[in-house]
Amino acid sequence: MKMTMVGTGYVGLVTGVCFANTGNEVICLDVLPDKVDQINRGECPIYEPGLTELMQRNLKAGRLTATLDKDLAYEDAEMIFICVGTPSGADGKADLKYVMQAADDIGAVIKRLGPDQTPKTVVVKSTVPVGTTLAVRDRIRSIVGDIPFTVGDNPEFLKEGDAIIDFNKPDRVVCGVENPDDPDDLTARRFQEVYEPFTRNGHPIYIMDIPSAEMVKYASNNFLATKISFINEMAMLCERFGANINRVREGMCSDSRIGHKFLYPGLGYGGSCFPKDTLAVIGMGEQSGFDTQLSRAVHDVNQRQRVLFFEKILAHYDGRLEGKTLAFWGIAFKPNTDDVREAPALTLMKMAHEHGARIRAYDSVADGTGKQSLDEMGVPVEIVDDMYDCLDGCDGVVVSTDWDEFKAPDFGKMAERLAQKTIFDGRNLYKRDHMAELGFSLHGVGRPSVVAEGLAPA
Numbered sequence: 001m002k003m004t005m006v007g008t009g010y011v012g013l014v015t016g017v018c019f020a021n022t023g024n025e026v027i028c029l030d031v032l033p034d035k036v037d038q039i040n041r042g043e044c045p046i047y048e049p050g051l052t053e054l055m056q057r058n059l060k061a062g063r064l065t066a067t068l069d070k071d072l073a074y075e076d077a078e079m080i081f082i083c084v085g086t087p088s089g090a091d092g093k094a095d096l097k098y099v100m101q102a103a104d105d106i107g108a109v110i111k112r113l114g115p116d117q118t119p120k121t122v123v124v125k126s127t128v129p130v131g132t133t134l135a136v137r138d139r140i141r142s143i144v145g146d147i148p149f150t151v152g153d154n155p156e157f158l159k160e161g162d163a164i165i166d167f168n169k170p171d172r173v174v175c176g177v178e179n180p181d182d183p184d185d186l187t188a189r190r191f192q193e194v195y196e197p198f199t200r201n202g203h204p205i206y207i208m209d210i211p212s213a214e215m216v217k218y219a220s221n222n223f224l225a226t227k228i229s230f231i232n233e234m235a236m237l238c239e240r241f242g243a244n245i246n247r248v249r250e251g252m253c254s255d256s257r258i259g260h261k262f263l264y265p266g267l268g269y270g271g272s273c274f275p276k277d278t279l280a281v282i283g284m285g286e287q288s289g290f291d292t293q294l295s296r297a298v299h300d301v302n303q304r305q306r307v308l309f310f311e312k313i314l315a316h317y318d319g320r321l322e323g324k325t326l327a328f329w330g331i332a333f334k335p336n337t338d339d340v341r342e343a344p345a346l347t348l349m350k351m352a353h354e355h356g357a358r359i360r361a362y363d364s365v366a367d368g369t370g371k372q373s374l375d376e377m378g379v380p381v382e383i384v385d386d387m388y389d390c391l392d393g394c395d396g397v398v399v400s401t402d403w404d405e406f407k408a409p410d411f412g413k414m415a416e417r418l419a420q421k422t423i424f425d426g427r428n429l430y431k432r433d434h435m436a437e438l439g440f441s442l443h444g445v446g447r448p449s450v451v452a453e454g455l456a457p458a
Contacts, residue, residue, distance in 0.1 A: 001024050001025070001078050001079060001190070001193065001194055002024070002025045002027075002076050002077050002078050002079075003016070003019055003024050003025065003026045003027070003077060003078070003079045003080070003081065003194070004026070004027045004028075004029055004073045004074060004077040004079075004080045004081065005026065005027070005028045005029065005081050005083050006029050006073075006080065006081065006082045006083055006084055006102045006106075007029070007030060007082070007083040007084040007085070007098075007102075007126075008028045008029075008030040008035060008036075008039060008045065008066060008083075009046075009083065009084075009085060010046055010048070010158070010160065010163070010272070010339075011083045011125060011126070011156050011158065012028060012081070012083030012084075012125075013028065013039070013044075013045070013046065013051070013055070014048065014051060014158060014163045014164070014167060015081060015083060015125065015156065015167070016028045016064065016081075017051060017054050017055045017058060017064060018054070018164065018167040018168065019194060020058040020061075020063040020064040021054055021057070021058055021063075022194075022197040022198075023063065024063065024194065025063055026058075026063060026064050026065075027065055027066070027067055027072070027073045027077065028064070028065070028066040028067070029066075029067055029068070029069075029070065029073040030066065030067075030068065031068065033068060035066075036066040036067060036068050039055070039059075039066035040059070040065065040066050042055065042056040042059055042060075046338070047337060047338040047365050047366075048160070048161070048163050048164070048336075048337070049161065049162075049164070049336055050164040051163070051164060054164065070105050070109065071109060074105070074106055074109040074110075074120075075109060075113065077120060078118065078120060078121065078190070079120070079121045079123060079190055079194065080106055080120060080121070080122050080123065081123045081125045081154070082099055082102045082103070082122065082123065082124050082125060082126055082136070083125045083126055084098035084099055084101075084102055084126055085098055085126070086098070086099060086126050086127055086128055086276075086280075087276070088275075088276045088279050088280065091283065092279035092280070092282055092283045093129075093279075093280065093283035093286075093287070094127075094128060094129050094276070094280045094283065096128065096129075096132060096135075098126075099124065099126055099128060099132065099136065100135075100136070100139060103122070103136045103139040103140050104139065104143065106120075106122055106140060107139065107140040107142075107143030107144050108143060110140065110143070110144045110147055110149055111143055111144045111145075111147065113147075114147065115146070115147045115148070117147075119148040119149050119150055119186060120149045120150075121149070121150045121151070121152060121186065121187050121190050122136065122137075122140065122149060122150070122151050122152075123151070123152045123153070123154050123187075124136055124151070124152070124153050124154070124214075125153075125154050125155070125156055127155060127156075127217050127218070127273070127276070127277060127280075128153075128214060129214070129218075129280055129283070129284050129287075130211045130214045130215050130218075130284065131211065131214070132214065133151055133152070133153040133176065133210045133213075133214060134151070134210060134211075136151060137151040137178075150177075150178070150186050150187045151178065151187070151210075152175060152176055152177050152178075152187040152188075152190075152191065152210070153175070153176035153210045153213040153214050154173075154174070154175050154176070154191065154213070155174055155213060155214065155216060155217035156217075157170065157171065157172070157174075157217070157220065160271065160272075160334065160336070160337040160339055161334065161335060161336025161337050162336070167198070168198060169198070169201075169203060170198060170199070170203050171203070172203065172204045172205070172206060173191075173195050173198065173199060173203070173204070173205040173206070174205075174206050174208070174213050174216050174217075175187075175188065175191040175195075175205065175206065175207050175208070175213060176208055176209060176210035176211070176212065176213025176214060177191070177207060177208075177209070177210065178209075178210060180207050180208050180209050188207045191205070191207065192205065192207075217277070218277055218280060218281050218284075221273055221274055221277040221278070222277060222278055222281050222295055222298070224262050224274065225269055225274040225277075225278050225298050225299075225302070226294065226295075226298045227261075227262040227263055228262055228263075228264075228266075228268065228269045228274075228302070229268070229269075229297070229298045229299075229301035229302050229305075230263075231245070231249065231262075231263045231264065231265050232265055232266070232268060232301060232302070232305045232445070232446075233301050234248065234265075234446070235265035235445050235446025236308060236446065238446040238447070239446055239447070239448070242448060243446075244446070244447050244448070245265045245428075245445065245446025245447060246428065246446070246447060248446075249263060249264075249265070264428070265428060265445040265446045266305075266344075266402075266426055266427050266428065266445055267305060267306055267309055267344035267345075267348075267400060267426040267427070267445070268301075268302040268303070268305035268306055268344055269302055269333075269342075270333030270334070270341065270342035270343045270344055271333045271334065271337075271339055271341055271342060271343075272339060272341045272342070274302075275299075275302070275341075275342045278295055278298055278299050278302075279299065281295045282295050282296055282299065305344075306344050306347045306348060306351075307351075309344075309348065309424070309426055309445065310347075310348055310351045310352070312424065312443045312449075313326070313348075313352065313396070313398065313424055313443075314355065316396070316422065316424075316441070316443060317395070320355075320356075321352060321355040321356045321357040322355075322356035322357075323356070324356070324357045324358070324395040324396075325357065325358040325359075325360060325393060325394045325395055325419075326352050326357050326358070326359060326360070326394060326395065326396055326397070326398055327360050327361070327362070327390045327391050327394040327396070327397040327398070327418075328345055328348070328349060328359065328360070328361040328362070328390075328397070328398045328400055329361075329362055329363075329387060329390065329397055329398070329399045329400065329401070329403075329406050330345055330362075330363055330366075330399065330400040330401020330402070330403055330406065331343060331345045331346070331361055331363040331366045331367065331369075331370030331400070331401065332345075332363055332365060332366035332369075332370070332401050333345075333401070334401065334402075335401055335402055335403045335404065336365075337365070337366070338365045338366040338368070338369045339366070339369070340366050340369045340370050340373050343366075343370075343373075343400075343401075344400055344426065345361070345370070345398075345400035345401060346370070346373055346374065346377065346379075348398060348400060348426075349361070349374065349379055349381060350377055350379050353379045353380070358380075358382075359374075359379065359380065359381040359382065360381070360382045360383075360384055360390050360394060361381050361382070361383055361384070361390065362383070362384050362385070362386065362387045362389075362390035363401065363403075364387075364403065364405065366401075367383050367385070370383070371383050387405060387406070387409070388410070388413050388414070388417055389417075391414060391417035391418050392417050393417075393418075393419050394417075394418055394419060394420075395418075395419050395420045395422065396418070396420055396422035396423065396424060397414070397418065397422070397423055397424070398424040398426060399423065399424065399425050399426055399427055399429060399430075400426050400427075401427070402427040402429060406427075406429060407429050411438050411440070414440075415438070415439070415440070420441075421438075421439055421440045421441060421452055422440070422441040422442075422443075422452075423435065423440055423441070423442050423443070424443050425442055425443065425444040425445075426444075426445065427445075428444045428445055428446070428447065430442060430444075432444075432447060432448070432450050435450050436450045439452050440452060
């Protein structure tokens, strides 16, 4: 099938490459000339394990190309996937201007081609508030009149760092169509055709009405965000009563009704999805006159988590960070990505800088994106290209991303490099008893702290 991906961000590029890899002809449309040239040269503009190799293979095979030309991208496409950004506005509501601009551009091409063309299917793959896909339909209809076309919604469920695996072996594929009970619905048939290579081994595909499909994405992400905020709130209670959240979690998660996933205490969620989607749910509630109390609390708990962790850092130095240098291990919001959007590390660095600390940071992948974001925030930072060099002369290290290389470091090297043997373990990577034996001060999440003077391990 001939397809076009509108937007070559995380969703558009992964989707386009994976569809091309199953034999489809895919055009990736973008408005940035440098990005289009980069893709056509086989250079991936984002970090995602396995994506570069897959992209290069399909470029070489002629199944994948990138372009700035909207007419070229839309003229022959049978399915057009809108994968543009929907950033949160100042009020937390999703900004749909890029979605609607794509609708206008698509409508103009459909109108120019006239009524004799094979109907195109316009798919909204961007995460959008309920009602947006039908608004896109109405927007295009206002341009093309009676010329036939169809619309659908196809939310993505890709985890950054595992996106290729997630696309090829999906937990489920959700497709919203206007007539889900009609076996001859053109959009449904096209969805089933293009996703057949990914669902033939038993991975389910759900054809449903469009508003429900749009809501599935928000409900899913909001629930996962709720689990993260829940375990972090329990961790704060554990600290205040001398309990250990790791042991509490073991006892709690052994219940088959609860499970283990997304119940790890830490610095709170970040990235492009959970923060934006939680705010969008709150915004949809406000728009409809319904107070989404739980979603609002989830967001508030997540934002507070970073403040509470910074207070531990501040308290360790008796409230004074002037003249101190803090090392940060990790800038990305999670491992296996260079995405620093809403990353907890950025928030902690900003607060530390505002209290007079000097900042040094190491991240094997997100050093460039991290430096750019920190520059935009007005936070001076020294980026170091070695995790141990990052520690030289520092008064403490903040472990803010759980990259594999941080999970079993050489503590002897750490002790030699640090001016103070102090670790702020925002991911609970290190064992308290081991740190006590080595003479480190350790502050984690939801566990009693260990101080170098010899606090007995729990």
